[in-house]
Amino acid sequence: MAKRIEVSGLHAYYGGVHAIEDISMTVEPRSVTAFIGPSGCGKSTFLRTLNRMHEVIPNARVQGKVMLDDEDLYGKDVDPVAVRRVVGMVFQRPNPFPTMSIYDNVAAGLKLNGVRRKGQLDEIVEESLKGANLWNEVKDRLSKPGAGLSGGQQQRLCIARAIAVKPQVLLMDEPCSALDPISTLAIEDLIAKLKSLYTIVIVTHNMQQAARVSDRTAFFNIAGTGQPGKLIEIDETSKIFTNPEQKATEDYITGRFG
Protein backbone atom coordinates (compact mmCIF):
# COMPACT_ATOMS: atom_id res chain seq x y z
CA MET A 1 0.00 0.00 0.00
CA ALA A 2 2.43 2.66 1.14
CA LYS A 3 4.90 4.28 -1.22
CA ARG A 4 8.14 6.19 -0.82
CA ILE A 5 8.29 9.80 -1.96
CA GLU A 6 11.51 11.26 -3.26
CA VAL A 7 11.61 14.96 -3.97
CA SER A 8 14.50 16.55 -5.78
CA GLY A 9 15.13 20.18 -6.68
CA LEU A 10 11.55 21.31 -6.18
CA HIS A 11 10.57 24.93 -6.61
CA ALA A 12 7.02 26.29 -6.36
CA TYR A 13 5.67 29.62 -7.50
CA TYR A 14 2.48 31.65 -7.10
CA GLY A 15 2.53 33.79 -10.23
CA GLY A 16 5.74 35.78 -9.85
CA VAL A 17 6.25 34.89 -6.20
CA HIS A 18 8.85 32.25 -5.50
CA ALA A 19 7.23 30.37 -2.61
CA ILE A 20 9.63 27.49 -1.96
CA GLU A 21 13.14 26.98 -3.20
CA ASP A 22 15.10 23.91 -4.14
CA ILE A 23 13.68 21.29 -1.80
CA SER A 24 15.00 17.75 -1.84
CA MET A 25 13.97 15.08 0.63
CA THR A 26 12.87 11.50 1.01
CA VAL A 27 9.67 10.54 2.78
CA GLU A 28 9.79 6.98 4.02
CA PRO A 29 6.83 4.64 3.53
CA ARG A 30 4.81 3.39 6.54
CA SER A 31 6.02 6.20 8.71
CA VAL A 32 4.94 9.64 9.80
CA THR A 33 6.93 12.62 8.60
CA ALA A 34 6.18 15.96 10.25
CA PHE A 35 6.83 19.37 8.70
CA ILE A 36 7.43 22.16 11.18
CA GLY A 37 8.44 25.78 10.76
CA PRO A 38 7.14 29.33 11.15
CA SER A 39 4.00 30.53 9.33
CA GLY A 40 4.57 31.39 5.69
CA CYS A 41 7.67 29.26 5.34
CA GLY A 42 6.11 27.10 2.64
CA LYS A 43 5.28 23.88 4.52
CA SER A 44 1.70 23.82 3.29
CA THR A 45 2.73 24.84 -0.21
CA PHE A 46 5.26 22.04 -0.28
CA LEU A 47 2.68 19.59 1.03
CA ARG A 48 0.30 20.60 -1.73
CA THR A 49 2.92 19.99 -4.39
CA LEU A 50 3.02 16.36 -3.26
CA ASN A 51 -0.44 15.65 -4.69
CA ARG A 52 -0.54 18.35 -7.32
CA MET A 53 -3.09 20.41 -5.40
CA HIS A 54 -0.74 23.38 -5.70
CA GLU A 55 -1.67 23.91 -9.32
CA VAL A 56 -5.39 24.21 -8.50
CA ILE A 57 -4.63 27.82 -7.53
CA PRO A 58 -4.60 30.07 -10.62
CA ASN A 59 -1.09 30.93 -11.90
CA ALA A 60 0.59 28.54 -9.46
CA ARG A 61 3.31 26.33 -10.91
CA VAL A 62 5.94 23.85 -9.87
CA GLN A 63 9.44 22.96 -11.06
CA GLY A 64 11.35 19.87 -10.10
CA LYS A 65 10.76 16.22 -9.54
CA VAL A 66 8.55 14.29 -7.14
CA MET A 67 9.04 10.54 -7.46
CA LEU A 68 6.40 8.23 -6.01
CA ASP A 69 8.36 4.96 -5.94
CA ASP A 70 9.41 4.99 -9.59
CA GLU A 71 6.86 7.37 -11.10
CA ASP A 72 7.33 11.12 -11.47
CA LEU A 73 4.20 12.97 -10.32
CA TYR A 74 5.11 15.82 -12.64
CA GLY A 75 5.88 13.53 -15.58
CA LYS A 76 4.73 14.62 -19.00
CA ASP A 77 1.47 12.77 -19.37
CA VAL A 78 0.61 12.20 -15.74
CA ASP A 79 -3.01 13.05 -14.95
CA PRO A 80 -3.23 15.19 -11.78
CA VAL A 81 -6.60 13.60 -11.02
CA ALA A 82 -4.97 10.16 -10.96
CA VAL A 83 -2.21 11.50 -8.70
CA ARG A 84 -4.75 12.71 -6.17
CA ARG A 85 -6.37 9.30 -6.03
CA VAL A 86 -3.05 7.85 -4.92
CA VAL A 87 -2.05 10.72 -2.65
CA GLY A 88 -4.96 11.71 -0.40
CA MET A 89 -5.26 14.87 1.63
CA VAL A 90 -6.86 16.10 4.86
CA PHE A 91 -7.22 19.83 5.32
CA GLN A 92 -6.79 22.24 8.18
CA ARG A 93 -10.48 22.97 8.62
CA PRO A 94 -12.83 19.99 8.59
CA ASN A 95 -14.74 20.28 5.31
CA PRO A 96 -17.38 17.57 4.95
CA PHE A 97 -19.67 18.08 1.94
CA PRO A 98 -22.64 19.97 3.44
CA THR A 99 -25.27 18.51 1.10
CA MET A 100 -24.30 14.92 1.86
CA SER A 101 -25.04 12.53 4.69
CA ILE A 102 -22.28 10.90 6.73
CA TYR A 103 -22.52 7.80 4.54
CA ASP A 104 -22.44 9.80 1.30
CA ASN A 105 -19.48 11.84 2.53
CA VAL A 106 -17.39 8.72 3.01
CA ALA A 107 -18.67 7.19 -0.22
CA ALA A 108 -18.21 10.44 -2.15
CA GLY A 109 -14.75 9.72 -3.52
CA LEU A 110 -15.81 6.24 -4.64
CA LYS A 111 -19.17 7.26 -6.06
CA LEU A 112 -17.69 10.20 -7.92
CA ASN A 113 -15.14 7.82 -9.38
CA GLY A 114 -17.73 5.37 -10.59
CA VAL A 115 -18.11 2.72 -7.86
CA ARG A 116 -21.83 2.08 -7.79
CA ARG A 117 -22.43 -1.35 -6.23
CA LYS A 118 -24.32 -0.87 -2.97
CA GLY A 119 -22.79 -3.86 -1.20
CA GLN A 120 -19.26 -2.84 -2.06
CA LEU A 121 -19.95 0.76 -1.00
CA ASP A 122 -21.47 -0.35 2.34
CA GLU A 123 -18.42 -2.45 3.03
CA ILE A 124 -15.90 0.29 2.22
CA VAL A 125 -17.85 2.93 4.16
CA GLU A 126 -17.91 0.76 7.27
CA GLU A 127 -14.27 -0.18 6.89
CA SER A 128 -13.20 3.46 6.40
CA LEU A 129 -15.24 4.74 9.32
CA LYS A 130 -13.79 2.02 11.52
CA GLY A 131 -10.35 2.95 10.18
CA ALA A 132 -10.97 6.54 11.23
CA ASN A 133 -12.18 5.49 14.73
CA LEU A 134 -15.58 7.00 14.00
CA TRP A 135 -17.78 3.97 13.30
CA ASN A 136 -19.08 3.47 16.83
CA GLU A 137 -20.10 7.10 17.14
CA VAL A 138 -22.00 7.35 13.85
CA LYS A 139 -23.17 3.86 12.92
CA ASP A 140 -26.77 4.62 13.98
CA ARG A 141 -27.01 7.89 12.07
CA LEU A 142 -25.27 7.31 8.78
CA SER A 143 -28.05 9.10 6.90
CA LYS A 144 -27.74 12.26 9.01
CA PRO A 145 -25.82 15.21 7.55
CA GLY A 146 -22.06 15.18 8.03
CA ALA A 147 -22.11 18.84 8.98
CA GLY A 148 -24.06 17.97 12.14
CA LEU A 149 -21.09 16.25 13.77
CA SER A 150 -18.69 17.96 16.18
CA GLY A 151 -15.49 19.47 14.82
CA GLY A 152 -13.34 16.53 15.88
CA GLN A 153 -15.82 14.03 14.47
CA GLN A 154 -15.99 16.02 11.23
CA GLN A 155 -12.23 15.86 10.91
CA ARG A 156 -12.27 12.10 11.44
CA LEU A 157 -15.07 11.93 8.86
CA CYS A 158 -12.75 13.76 6.45
CA ILE A 159 -10.00 11.26 7.22
CA ALA A 160 -12.45 8.39 6.60
CA ARG A 161 -13.41 10.04 3.33
CA ALA A 162 -9.75 10.33 2.34
CA ILE A 163 -8.86 6.71 3.16
CA ALA A 164 -12.01 5.34 1.49
CA VAL A 165 -10.42 5.82 -1.93
CA LYS A 166 -7.48 3.72 -0.69
CA PRO A 167 -4.59 6.10 -1.27
CA GLN A 168 -0.92 5.16 -0.85
CA VAL A 169 0.01 8.39 0.85
CA LEU A 170 -1.98 10.60 3.23
CA LEU A 171 -1.12 14.29 3.47
CA MET A 172 -2.43 16.21 6.47
CA ASP A 173 -2.31 19.98 6.56
CA GLU A 174 -2.51 20.98 10.24
CA PRO A 175 -5.36 18.51 10.82
CA CYS A 176 -5.72 19.38 14.51
CA SER A 177 -5.31 23.14 14.53
CA ALA A 178 -9.09 23.71 14.67
CA LEU A 179 -9.70 21.03 17.31
CA ASP A 180 -9.74 20.79 21.09
CA PRO A 181 -7.15 18.65 22.97
CA ILE A 182 -9.46 15.62 23.29
CA SER A 183 -10.26 15.55 19.59
CA THR A 184 -6.59 16.16 18.85
CA LEU A 185 -5.71 13.10 20.91
CA ALA A 186 -8.25 11.07 18.94
CA ILE A 187 -6.67 12.18 15.65
CA GLU A 188 -3.14 11.51 16.92
CA ASP A 189 -4.13 8.00 17.98
CA LEU A 190 -5.59 7.55 14.55
CA ILE A 191 -2.39 8.71 12.88
CA ALA A 192 -0.40 6.22 14.92
CA LYS A 193 -2.78 3.48 13.77
CA LEU A 194 -2.80 4.53 10.12
CA LYS A 195 0.95 4.67 9.73
CA SER A 196 1.18 0.91 9.47
CA LEU A 197 -0.78 1.20 6.21
CA TYR A 198 0.10 4.53 4.69
CA THR A 199 2.90 6.97 4.15
CA ILE A 200 1.80 9.93 6.25
CA VAL A 201 3.00 13.50 5.99
CA ILE A 202 1.68 15.98 8.52
CA VAL A 203 2.15 19.74 8.72
CA THR A 204 1.87 21.03 12.26
CA HIS A 205 2.52 24.15 14.27
CA ASN A 206 2.46 22.16 17.44
CA MET A 207 5.95 20.91 18.18
CA GLN A 208 4.81 18.58 20.92
CA GLN A 209 2.52 17.04 18.36
CA ALA A 210 5.37 16.62 15.89
CA ALA A 211 7.43 15.01 18.65
CA ARG A 212 4.57 12.72 19.67
CA VAL A 213 3.35 11.43 16.32
CA SER A 214 6.22 11.58 13.86
CA ASP A 215 9.16 9.33 13.07
CA ARG A 216 10.98 11.93 11.07
CA THR A 217 10.74 15.71 11.20
CA ALA A 218 11.57 18.32 8.59
CA PHE A 219 12.21 21.92 9.57
CA PHE A 220 11.42 24.69 7.09
CA ASN A 221 12.34 28.34 7.39
CA ILE A 222 12.42 31.62 5.51
CA ALA A 223 15.22 34.14 5.50
CA GLY A 224 12.71 37.01 5.61
CA THR A 225 9.38 38.19 4.23
CA GLY A 226 9.23 37.91 0.46
CA GLN A 227 12.00 35.30 0.44
CA PRO A 228 11.24 31.75 -0.66
CA GLY A 229 10.89 29.07 2.02
CA LYS A 230 13.65 26.49 2.34
CA LEU A 231 14.14 23.11 3.90
CA ILE A 232 16.66 23.56 6.69
CA GLU A 233 17.02 19.97 7.75
CA ILE A 234 15.22 16.65 7.94
CA ASP A 235 16.15 13.85 10.31
CA GLU A 236 14.86 11.38 12.88
CA THR A 237 12.39 13.21 15.13
CA SER A 238 14.36 12.30 18.25
CA LYS A 239 17.49 13.80 16.72
CA ILE A 240 15.77 17.00 15.53
CA PHE A 241 14.32 17.60 18.98
CA THR A 242 17.42 16.77 20.99
CA ASN A 243 20.45 17.38 18.87
CA PRO A 244 19.72 19.14 15.54
CA GLU A 245 22.51 19.76 13.07
CA GLN A 246 21.49 23.33 12.33
CA LYS A 247 21.49 26.25 14.73
CA ALA A 248 18.25 27.62 13.18
CA THR A 249 16.42 24.39 13.97
CA GLU A 250 17.57 24.44 17.56
CA ASP A 251 16.58 28.09 17.95
CA TYR A 252 13.12 27.41 16.57
CA ILE A 253 12.52 24.34 18.67
CA THR A 254 13.70 25.90 21.88
CA GLY A 255 11.74 29.07 21.18
CA ARG A 256 14.75 31.33 20.54
CA PHE A 257 14.53 33.23 17.29
CA GLY A 258 16.89 35.27 15.16
Next chain:
Amino acid sequence: MSAVSSPAKRTPTLGSVSSARKLKDRLAQGLVYVAFLLALIPLVSVLWTVVGNGIKRLDAQFFQFSMNGVSGKDAGGGAYHAVVGTLEQVLITSVIAVPIAVLTAIYLVEYGANGRLARLISFFVDVMTGIPSIVAGLFVLAMWLLTLGIMKEGAGFAGSLALAILMIPTVVRATEEMLKLVPNDLREASYALGVPRWRTICFVVLPTALTGILTGVMLAVARVMGETAPLLLVIGFTKAINTNPLEGPQGSLPTFIWDQASDPNQNAIDRAWTAALTLILIIMLLNIAARLVARRHRPGSR
Protein backbone atom coordinates in the same frame (compact mmCIF):
# COMPACT_ATOMS: atom_id res chain seq x y z
CA MET B 1 -10.52 57.29 36.15
CA SER B 2 -11.69 56.09 39.50
CA ALA B 3 -8.62 57.51 41.18
CA VAL B 4 -9.58 61.00 40.00
CA SER B 5 -13.19 61.02 41.13
CA SER B 6 -13.74 61.16 44.86
CA PRO B 7 -15.10 57.96 46.42
CA ALA B 8 -18.24 59.78 47.58
CA LYS B 9 -19.72 60.46 44.15
CA ARG B 10 -17.83 57.93 42.04
CA THR B 11 -19.33 57.56 38.61
CA PRO B 12 -19.44 53.88 37.65
CA THR B 13 -17.03 53.01 34.83
CA LEU B 14 -19.62 50.84 33.16
CA GLY B 15 -22.17 53.63 33.01
CA SER B 16 -25.63 53.28 31.51
CA VAL B 17 -26.25 54.18 27.87
CA SER B 18 -26.36 57.95 27.42
CA SER B 19 -29.75 59.43 26.61
CA ALA B 20 -28.48 60.82 23.29
CA ARG B 21 -27.49 57.35 22.19
CA LYS B 22 -30.81 55.93 23.33
CA LEU B 23 -32.59 58.58 21.31
CA LYS B 24 -30.55 57.82 18.19
CA ASP B 25 -31.20 54.14 18.65
CA ARG B 26 -34.96 54.74 18.90
CA LEU B 27 -34.87 57.03 15.89
CA ALA B 28 -33.02 54.51 13.71
CA GLN B 29 -35.31 51.73 14.85
CA GLY B 30 -38.35 53.86 14.09
CA LEU B 31 -37.05 54.65 10.60
CA VAL B 32 -36.48 50.99 9.89
CA TYR B 33 -40.05 50.15 10.91
CA VAL B 34 -41.51 53.03 8.91
CA ALA B 35 -39.58 51.98 5.81
CA PHE B 36 -40.77 48.42 6.26
CA LEU B 37 -44.40 49.50 6.60
CA LEU B 38 -44.12 51.82 3.59
CA ALA B 39 -42.79 48.94 1.50
CA LEU B 40 -45.62 46.77 2.73
CA ILE B 41 -48.39 49.20 1.72
CA PRO B 42 -48.26 48.66 -2.07
CA LEU B 43 -47.71 44.93 -1.60
CA VAL B 44 -50.69 44.44 0.68
CA SER B 45 -52.84 46.81 -1.35
CA VAL B 46 -52.09 44.95 -4.61
CA LEU B 47 -52.83 41.60 -3.00
CA TRP B 48 -55.97 42.94 -1.34
CA THR B 49 -57.37 44.43 -4.56
CA VAL B 50 -56.48 41.45 -6.73
CA VAL B 51 -57.92 38.93 -4.29
CA GLY B 52 -60.97 41.09 -3.56
CA ASN B 53 -61.81 41.63 -7.22
CA GLY B 54 -60.58 38.31 -8.55
CA ILE B 55 -62.30 35.97 -6.12
CA LYS B 56 -65.68 36.60 -7.78
CA ARG B 57 -64.90 34.61 -10.92
CA LEU B 58 -62.47 32.12 -9.35
CA ASP B 59 -64.75 29.20 -10.15
CA ALA B 60 -64.50 25.88 -11.95
CA GLN B 61 -65.86 27.38 -15.13
CA PHE B 62 -62.98 29.83 -15.31
CA PHE B 63 -60.49 26.95 -15.57
CA GLN B 64 -62.59 24.76 -17.88
CA PHE B 65 -63.59 27.10 -20.70
CA SER B 66 -61.87 29.37 -23.16
CA MET B 67 -63.20 32.67 -24.45
CA ASN B 68 -64.14 31.17 -27.81
CA GLY B 69 -67.43 32.77 -28.88
CA VAL B 70 -67.71 34.75 -25.63
CA SER B 71 -67.84 38.49 -26.08
CA GLY B 72 -66.90 41.11 -23.51
CA LYS B 73 -70.39 41.69 -22.16
CA ASP B 74 -71.21 38.00 -21.71
CA ALA B 75 -70.90 36.43 -18.32
CA GLY B 76 -69.10 33.08 -18.07
CA GLY B 77 -66.16 32.22 -20.27
CA GLY B 78 -62.81 31.32 -18.88
CA ALA B 79 -59.05 31.42 -19.17
CA TYR B 80 -58.34 27.77 -19.86
CA HIS B 81 -56.66 28.65 -23.16
CA ALA B 82 -54.60 31.37 -21.48
CA VAL B 83 -53.47 29.19 -18.57
CA VAL B 84 -52.45 26.40 -20.93
CA GLY B 85 -50.66 28.88 -23.17
CA THR B 86 -48.77 30.56 -20.32
CA LEU B 87 -47.72 27.26 -18.75
CA GLU B 88 -46.47 25.92 -22.09
CA GLN B 89 -44.63 29.08 -23.00
CA VAL B 90 -42.96 29.47 -19.62
CA LEU B 91 -42.03 25.78 -19.53
CA ILE B 92 -40.38 26.02 -22.94
CA THR B 93 -38.71 29.28 -21.91
CA SER B 94 -37.26 27.63 -18.80
CA VAL B 95 -36.11 24.58 -20.74
CA ILE B 96 -34.23 26.85 -23.13
CA ALA B 97 -33.00 29.51 -20.71
CA VAL B 98 -32.09 27.65 -17.52
CA PRO B 99 -29.46 25.28 -18.99
CA ILE B 100 -27.86 28.06 -21.04
CA ALA B 101 -27.84 30.41 -18.06
CA VAL B 102 -26.57 27.88 -15.52
CA LEU B 103 -23.83 26.68 -17.88
CA THR B 104 -22.82 30.29 -18.56
CA ALA B 105 -22.60 30.96 -14.83
CA ILE B 106 -20.55 27.79 -14.34
CA TYR B 107 -18.17 28.95 -17.05
CA LEU B 108 -17.87 32.40 -15.47
CA VAL B 109 -17.21 31.13 -11.95
CA GLU B 110 -15.44 27.79 -12.41
CA TYR B 111 -13.56 28.09 -15.69
CA GLY B 112 -13.39 31.72 -16.83
CA ALA B 113 -11.32 32.85 -13.83
CA ASN B 114 -11.65 36.52 -14.79
CA GLY B 115 -10.08 35.97 -18.18
CA ARG B 116 -10.84 38.22 -21.13
CA LEU B 117 -13.67 36.01 -22.45
CA ALA B 118 -15.27 35.78 -19.01
CA ARG B 119 -15.21 39.55 -18.60
CA LEU B 120 -16.68 39.99 -22.07
CA ILE B 121 -19.52 37.55 -21.32
CA SER B 122 -20.09 39.20 -17.96
CA PHE B 123 -20.37 42.58 -19.69
CA PHE B 124 -22.91 41.31 -22.22
CA VAL B 125 -24.95 39.63 -19.51
CA ASP B 126 -25.17 43.02 -17.81
CA VAL B 127 -26.24 44.60 -21.10
CA MET B 128 -28.86 41.88 -21.59
CA THR B 129 -30.29 42.56 -18.14
CA GLY B 130 -31.20 46.02 -19.35
CA ILE B 131 -32.94 44.99 -22.56
CA PRO B 132 -36.54 46.25 -22.54
CA SER B 133 -38.92 43.36 -23.05
CA ILE B 134 -40.42 44.89 -26.17
CA VAL B 135 -36.98 44.91 -27.79
CA ALA B 136 -36.59 41.20 -27.08
CA GLY B 137 -39.97 40.70 -28.75
CA LEU B 138 -38.98 42.79 -31.75
CA PHE B 139 -35.72 40.88 -32.07
CA VAL B 140 -37.51 37.54 -32.27
CA LEU B 141 -40.11 39.04 -34.58
CA ALA B 142 -37.42 40.28 -36.90
CA MET B 143 -35.44 37.07 -36.77
CA TRP B 144 -38.17 34.47 -37.00
CA LEU B 145 -41.16 35.99 -38.61
CA LEU B 146 -39.61 38.36 -41.07
CA THR B 147 -36.18 37.00 -41.94
CA LEU B 148 -36.94 33.31 -41.95
CA GLY B 149 -40.49 33.87 -43.09
CA ILE B 150 -41.91 31.08 -40.97
CA MET B 151 -44.79 31.31 -38.53
CA LYS B 152 -46.68 34.07 -40.28
CA GLU B 153 -49.30 34.49 -37.57
CA GLY B 154 -47.08 33.93 -34.56
CA ALA B 155 -46.54 30.92 -32.34
CA GLY B 156 -46.06 30.19 -28.66
CA PHE B 157 -42.53 29.02 -29.33
CA ALA B 158 -41.52 32.41 -30.72
CA GLY B 159 -42.83 33.96 -27.51
CA SER B 160 -40.76 31.51 -25.49
CA LEU B 161 -37.66 32.60 -27.40
CA ALA B 162 -38.33 36.23 -26.58
CA LEU B 163 -38.94 35.38 -22.93
CA ALA B 164 -35.75 33.27 -22.84
CA ILE B 165 -33.75 36.34 -23.88
CA LEU B 166 -35.19 38.12 -20.85
CA MET B 167 -34.73 35.18 -18.50
CA ILE B 168 -31.12 34.22 -19.29
CA PRO B 169 -29.33 37.24 -17.77
CA THR B 170 -31.33 37.11 -14.53
CA VAL B 171 -30.61 33.43 -14.02
CA VAL B 172 -26.92 33.86 -14.96
CA ARG B 173 -26.47 36.57 -12.34
CA ALA B 174 -28.33 34.67 -9.61
CA THR B 175 -26.47 31.41 -10.32
CA GLU B 176 -23.14 33.19 -10.50
CA GLU B 177 -23.65 34.73 -7.06
CA MET B 178 -24.68 31.37 -5.59
CA LEU B 179 -21.70 29.52 -7.09
CA LYS B 180 -19.35 32.16 -5.71
CA LEU B 181 -20.76 31.47 -2.25
CA VAL B 182 -19.72 27.81 -2.37
CA PRO B 183 -16.55 27.64 -0.23
CA ASN B 184 -13.37 26.79 -2.08
CA ASP B 185 -12.61 24.26 0.67
CA LEU B 186 -15.29 21.99 -0.77
CA ARG B 187 -13.87 22.10 -4.28
CA GLU B 188 -10.40 21.32 -2.91
CA ALA B 189 -11.75 18.52 -0.74
CA SER B 190 -13.26 16.98 -3.82
CA TYR B 191 -10.14 17.44 -5.99
CA ALA B 192 -8.07 15.87 -3.22
CA LEU B 193 -10.22 12.74 -3.48
CA GLY B 194 -9.17 12.41 -7.09
CA VAL B 195 -12.48 13.64 -8.43
CA PRO B 196 -12.24 15.40 -11.79
CA ARG B 197 -13.32 19.00 -12.07
CA TRP B 198 -16.57 18.43 -13.99
CA ARG B 199 -17.73 15.81 -11.51
CA THR B 200 -16.83 18.14 -8.66
CA ILE B 201 -19.01 20.81 -10.25
CA CYS B 202 -21.92 18.42 -10.89
CA PHE B 203 -21.93 16.58 -7.57
CA VAL B 204 -20.43 18.98 -5.04
CA VAL B 205 -20.68 22.57 -6.23
CA LEU B 206 -24.11 22.56 -7.88
CA PRO B 207 -25.94 20.66 -5.10
CA THR B 208 -24.45 23.02 -2.51
CA ALA B 209 -25.74 26.02 -4.45
CA LEU B 210 -29.00 24.36 -5.53
CA THR B 211 -31.39 26.15 -3.17
CA GLY B 212 -30.10 29.54 -4.20
CA ILE B 213 -30.12 28.70 -7.89
CA LEU B 214 -33.72 27.49 -7.65
CA THR B 215 -34.75 30.71 -5.92
CA GLY B 216 -33.07 32.68 -8.70
CA VAL B 217 -34.82 30.61 -11.36
CA MET B 218 -38.20 31.09 -9.67
CA LEU B 219 -37.72 34.85 -9.50
CA ALA B 220 -36.87 34.87 -13.19
CA VAL B 221 -39.89 32.68 -14.00
CA ALA B 222 -42.12 35.02 -12.03
CA ARG B 223 -40.75 38.00 -13.87
CA VAL B 224 -41.08 36.40 -17.29
CA MET B 225 -44.57 35.04 -16.66
CA GLY B 226 -45.98 38.54 -16.38
CA GLU B 227 -44.41 39.86 -19.59
CA THR B 228 -47.01 41.07 -22.06
CA ALA B 229 -45.38 43.17 -24.75
CA PRO B 230 -43.18 40.57 -26.46
CA LEU B 231 -46.03 38.06 -26.44
CA LEU B 232 -48.39 40.45 -28.19
CA LEU B 233 -45.75 40.94 -30.87
CA VAL B 234 -44.81 37.37 -31.65
CA ILE B 235 -47.57 35.07 -30.34
CA GLY B 236 -50.52 37.04 -31.51
CA PHE B 237 -53.78 36.80 -29.68
CA THR B 238 -56.58 34.27 -29.69
CA LYS B 239 -59.65 33.47 -27.67
CA ALA B 240 -59.57 29.82 -28.68
CA ILE B 241 -57.68 26.91 -27.20
CA ASN B 242 -54.42 26.16 -28.99
CA THR B 243 -52.27 23.58 -27.27
CA ASN B 244 -49.66 23.49 -30.03
CA PRO B 245 -46.92 25.99 -29.21
CA LEU B 246 -45.32 25.55 -32.62
CA GLU B 247 -48.19 26.75 -34.75
CA GLY B 248 -50.72 29.53 -34.72
CA PRO B 249 -51.49 32.23 -32.18
CA GLN B 250 -51.74 31.09 -28.59
CA GLY B 251 -53.42 32.53 -25.54
CA SER B 252 -51.54 33.59 -22.42
CA LEU B 253 -52.55 35.08 -19.10
CA PRO B 254 -50.90 38.51 -19.57
CA THR B 255 -52.45 39.00 -23.01
CA PHE B 256 -55.77 37.70 -21.62
CA ILE B 257 -55.64 40.33 -18.87
CA TRP B 258 -54.65 43.01 -21.35
CA ASP B 259 -57.55 42.11 -23.63
CA GLN B 260 -60.22 41.77 -20.93
CA ALA B 261 -59.15 44.82 -18.94
CA SER B 262 -59.44 47.05 -22.02
CA ASP B 263 -63.05 45.93 -22.49
CA PRO B 264 -65.51 48.32 -20.81
CA ASN B 265 -67.94 45.58 -19.74
CA GLN B 266 -67.92 44.60 -16.09
CA ASN B 267 -67.95 40.87 -16.91
CA ALA B 268 -64.73 41.25 -18.90
CA ILE B 269 -63.12 43.32 -16.16
CA ASP B 270 -64.03 40.67 -13.60
CA ARG B 271 -62.36 38.05 -15.79
CA ALA B 272 -59.23 40.22 -16.02
CA TRP B 273 -59.02 40.42 -12.22
CA THR B 274 -59.43 36.68 -11.85
CA ALA B 275 -56.74 36.07 -14.48
CA ALA B 276 -54.40 38.35 -12.50
CA LEU B 277 -55.16 36.40 -9.35
CA THR B 278 -54.55 33.15 -11.25
CA LEU B 279 -51.15 34.43 -12.41
CA ILE B 280 -50.17 35.25 -8.83
CA LEU B 281 -51.41 31.86 -7.61
CA ILE B 282 -49.44 29.97 -10.29
CA ILE B 283 -46.24 31.82 -9.37
CA MET B 284 -46.88 31.11 -5.69
CA LEU B 285 -47.48 27.41 -6.33
CA LEU B 286 -44.31 27.18 -8.41
CA ASN B 287 -42.36 28.84 -5.60
CA ILE B 288 -43.70 26.39 -3.03
CA ALA B 289 -42.91 23.47 -5.34
CA ALA B 290 -39.35 24.72 -5.85
CA ARG B 291 -38.87 25.05 -2.11
CA LEU B 292 -40.08 21.50 -1.53
CA VAL B 293 -37.70 20.19 -4.18
CA ALA B 294 -34.82 22.11 -2.63
CA ARG B 295 -35.67 20.81 0.84
CA ARG B 296 -35.72 17.23 -0.34
CA HIS B 297 -32.13 17.62 -1.53
CA ARG B 298 -30.84 18.49 1.91
CA PRO B 299 -30.03 15.40 3.99
CA GLY B 300 -30.68 17.11 7.32
CA SER B 301 -34.40 17.56 6.89
CA ARG B 302 -35.24 13.86 6.65
